[in-house]
Amino acid sequence: MRAFTRFACIDWSGQAVERPKGIAVAVAEGRNAPVLLDHAWSRQDVADWLIEQSAAKADLLVGFDFSMALPFLDMGAYLPGWPDGPVDARALWALIDHLSADDRHLAATGFVDHPEVSRHFRRHGGREGDLFGGGMGRMRLTEQACRAGGHGNAISCFNLVGAAQVGKSSLTGMRMLHQLTGRIPVWPFDPVPEKGPMIVELYTSIAARAAGLGKGRSKMRDAGALAAALLGWGLETPMLARYDDHATDAIVGAAWLARAADDAALWHPPALTPEVAAIEGWTFGVP
Structure with a gap:
């Protein structure tokens, strides 16, 4: 190490x-x-x-x-129902950057506003996509482990509403990572x-x-x-x-x-397999 x-x-x-x-x-x-x-x-x-x-x-x-990624493993896709959706985190980062190319300051509005992508997000003004899924929204494996282990109240990146939301920062961050x-x-x-x-x-x-x-x-x-x-x-x-x-x-x-x-x-958390690492990543500090 x-x-x-x-x-x-x-x-x-x-x-x-x-x-x-x-x-x-x-x-x-x-x-x-x-x-x-x-x-x-x-x-x-x-x-x-x-x-x-x-x-x-x-x-x-x-x-x-x-x-650093959206949930994938729960439904076998970041954006279920979209045949052209990305299949790993780096492809997701590239897609966010591509669809947000006209956004200044590394913002990611273009990604969220895409007609297929927007179906998965809860947005301001009562706009909840038909594929958001309700409740707290979908979560990655590491976010589920974080909540289950009492390490914090991890929140779905598909939720863009409320003071505690992390979706906007995560999407802009993924664009920067690309x-x-x-x-x-x-x-x-x-x-x-x-x-x-x-x-x-x-x-x-x-x-x-x-x-x-x-x-x-x-x-x-x-x-x-x-x-x-x-x-x-x-x-x-x-x-x-x-x-x-x-x-x-x-x-x-x-x-x-x-x-x-x-x-x-x-x-080396036990649940961090090579597949999880490539697709959803992990939060350092979640055992």
């Missing part, structure tokens, strides 16, 4: 604007307190920063808080490289719980809450210009990743 020396957590956003307020990037040198990179990030800025890390062969493990193909490997779709950066999917609620924050207390919006999360790891609380839950999620996520990356079991 490779030992990384630097760790980043990126709190992501699917907001269809150039510089979403929800993007935050924190980097930890080893197990030291993470530093928040003070920048008004765009999604393209993040992609460019990652490309720079790749060019420098940085020894960096990067965690993103978005889902554009990074061949530059930075992504676990578990790619093997861990001997050197250079690697990307993983993480769930910041898992990091918050590992920090000792109880259920329902995972959102930290002031210095005191952040201090409570970092205290158990013996880390000082950094001084921030803002203590919103995006900045604090990124900081706690980076601190957790620096510790979780040494756990060999998290790299």
Whole structure:
């Protein structure tokens, strides 16, 4: 198992604007307190920063808080009923990027608005596709395991409504991953490289719980809450210009990743078969 020396957590956003307020990037040198990179990030800025890390062969493990694929295994397709639908995650990323080519700022509106694709999503204005399926919506195997194991309330990417929805950020993230193909490997779709950066999917609620924050207390919006999360790891609380839950999620996520990356079991969860890895991926930290 490779030992990384630097760790980043990126709190992501699917907001269809150039510089979403929800993007935050924190980097930890080893197990030291993470530093928040003070920048008004765009999604393209993040992609460019990652490309720079790749060019420098940085020894960096990067965690993103978005889902890196849609559910497939439950119904044998990402988009059941569409004969031309993608059959693995990389083909899904390519399709999202292709259908969203006219969307600025790496947004993914074109994908969601496609007449076949939209049938599977719950959207604003009471628009629920006839193939959404009702309830909470379809979930990947890792999301089911996350909920069943009490690791957090994972939410379906097919739901684009509500403050807790993750669909928009996940779709924009998948579009970015397609554009990074061949530059930075992504676990578990790619093997861990001997050197250079690697990307993983993480769930910041898992990091918050590992920090000792109880259920329902995972959102930290002031210095005191952040201090409570970092205290158990013996880390000082950094001084921030803002203590919103995006900045604090990124900081706690980076601190957790620096510790979780040494756990060999998290790299090899029992349910993560080669088929699951190629089609649905996995959330790092879900056993």
